[in-house]
Amino acid sequence: MTDIKELLTEFNRYAYGQSLHTAFTDRLDWMLLPFKRYEAADEQRKALETYQSHPKVEHLVKLITLIGDLSEGFRDPLGELFMQAISNGHNGQFSTPTPIADMMAMMQMGDVSDGRRINDPACGSGRMLLAAAKLNRSSLLYGADLDITCCKMSLFNMLLNSLTGEIAHMNTLSNRFYRGFKIDNVLVDGFHMPYYTEFTEPELSYIWLRPLKVQEVKPKFDKPFEPIRSVQAITGVQGSLFLAIAPGFSHL
Secondary structure, eight states, X not given: OOOHHHHHHHHHXXXXXXXXXXXXXXXXXXXXXXXXXXXXXXXHHHHHHHHHTXXXXXXXXXXXXXXHHHTXXXXXXXXXXXXXIIXXXXXXXXXXXXXXXXXXXXXXXXXXXXTOEEXXXXXXXXXXXXXXXXXXXXXXXXXXXXXXXXXXXXXXXXXXXXOEEEEEEEXXXXXXXXXXXXXXXXXXXXXXXXXXXXEOOGGGOSSSOOOOOOOOOOOSOSSOOOOXXXXXXXXXXXXXXXXXXXXXXXXX
């Protein structure tokens, strides 16, 4: 049975001659390449030729196979590999333990209907989205993260499990949008083939918050308000209100 140690060993072989972080991000890009949707057949053919010409294509295929085996049951071997080999908790990057993610999903979601939208504004490697998929894989899953590497891990996890939704590379707090990935699948010869499309227009994102349209209200007056000041002392009827409230006012 494949375990995380075998994946770590194979990754170290793949990363030989370069830094672990560079090897990890490079490998992510190569793993995502076959899933990208191309508008023209010629573009798809060139992408396939590029993939096949990778100098370490055998190690790359072995890594994808190991990750696929370890991902059975909506598990997250990518996030585990990232924590153990790359981040080591750097910048506080610890993935939520799978049992905790499962518990949180059950507490927050309960019975999930098909097509319900689930959003994780700081998705990391996508564990909370995978936990939601365990309850109903027909949910629409949305995730966002400031770290592009985390976004690509979530994207690959969703593609690997044929899930549907969107991953956005953005700052959730400031609402600054960088790029997004829409994930869907198409039925080919009885098999669900997942794919993704990349975009940079924030208006195409479901997660990005649209600016509020504030209707301009014009004042009903043309000139600024200027109070009328009287130069006369308060006497007679004008002062009766003050006398009624404070009889001793006249002695002040």
